[in-house]
Amino acid sequence: MSVGCRPDALNVIVVDAAFRGADIQRSSQLRRRDYLDRAVAGGFPETVRRAPRRRAAFFDSYISTLIERDVLEIASIERRGDLLKLLALLAGRAGSILVPAALAGASGIPRTTLVRYLELLSIETPDGRVVAVGVKAGATVRTEDLAGLRNLAGHLRDKFVAGYVMYTGQQTLSFGGRIKAIPVDALWELEP
Numbered sequence: 566m567s568v569g570c571r572p573d574a575l576n577v578i579v580v581d582a583a584f585r586g587a588d589i590q591r592s593s594q595l596r597r598r599d600y601l602d603r604a605v606a607g608g609f610p611e612t613v614r615r616a617p618r619r620r621a622a623f624f625d626s627y628i629s630t631l632i633e634r635d636v637l638e639i640a641s642i643e644r645r646g647d648l649l650k651l652l653a654l655l656a657g658r659a660g661s662i663l664v665p666a667a668l669a670g671a672s673g674i675p676r677t678t679l680v681r682y683l684e685l686l687s688i689e690t691p692d693g694r695v696v697a698v699g700v701k702a703g704a705t706v707r708t709e710d711l712a713g714l715r716n717l718a719g720h721l722r723d724k725f726v727a728g729y730v731m732y733t734g735q736q737t738l739s740f741g742g743r744i745k746a747i748p749v750d751a752l753w754e755l756e757p
Contacts, residue, residue, distance in 0.1 A: 579751055580688055583696040583727040590737045593748035597704055597733040600749055628652070647674045651682055695721055697728040704734045706746040714744050 582589055612620045628649070650672050655663075665683065669676040688696055697717050701710055714728035728744040731752065738746040 579698070579729060579731075579747070580696045583729070584690065584694065589729070589745065589747055589751065591747050591751040591754065592737070593735045593750045593754075595733075595735070595748065595750050597702070600733050647672070647678070648682055650674070651679065693724045694726050695724055696726045699728070699730045700749070701730050701732040701746075703732060706730055706732050706734065706738060706740075708740075711740055711744055715742065718742055718744065 612623055615623060654668055654672055665676055665680050669679045697714055699714060710730060718725040718728060730746040731749045732746050733749060735748055
């Protein structure tokens with residue numbers, strides 16, 4: 566698989582485009598296996614060239630640096646280990662309903678602290694507008710896969726800018742109510 570890596574374009578292009586009101590449309594030639602290969606290798610040029618063990622060490626170091634430099638500064642997070650534990654729990658529960666009390670119990674992080682960490686990790690503008698992004702490993706999107714986005718849209722009303730399910734399918738699918746499914750490669754292929 567030959568996919569160009571543009572670290573400057575990762576993550577923010579879809580969110581920025583949504584906040585600008587852009588109509589995101591994307592067709593992709595990639596298949597699920599292509600995405601799995603890319604996910605294993607990582608998206609940074611530094612990781613693609615490394616052996617699996619060195620790649621894992623790079624990501625551990627990268628996440629630690631982000632937490633120590635950026636997140637700890639912003640939120641005055643006293644216990645770096647708690648945030649790492651929360652990120653691991655969130656990754657393991659992707660696609661499920663987020664229940665702060667259950668996460669607090671599983672992590673040992675006090676509920677009030679956990680809620681503050683979750684707020685730090687959310688994507689919203691200073692005026693409270695939100696773009697929600699979910700990720701699905703499958704190549705099809707069913708109505709029930711959109712339940713969380715629809716619930717959030719109903720709760721936020723006008724503050725809900727858009728909701729996207731990133732999936733391994735090849736076409737952009739519109740589900741109404743500012744909710745779409747778009748191919749995962751939109752994260753690195755959309756132009757700013």
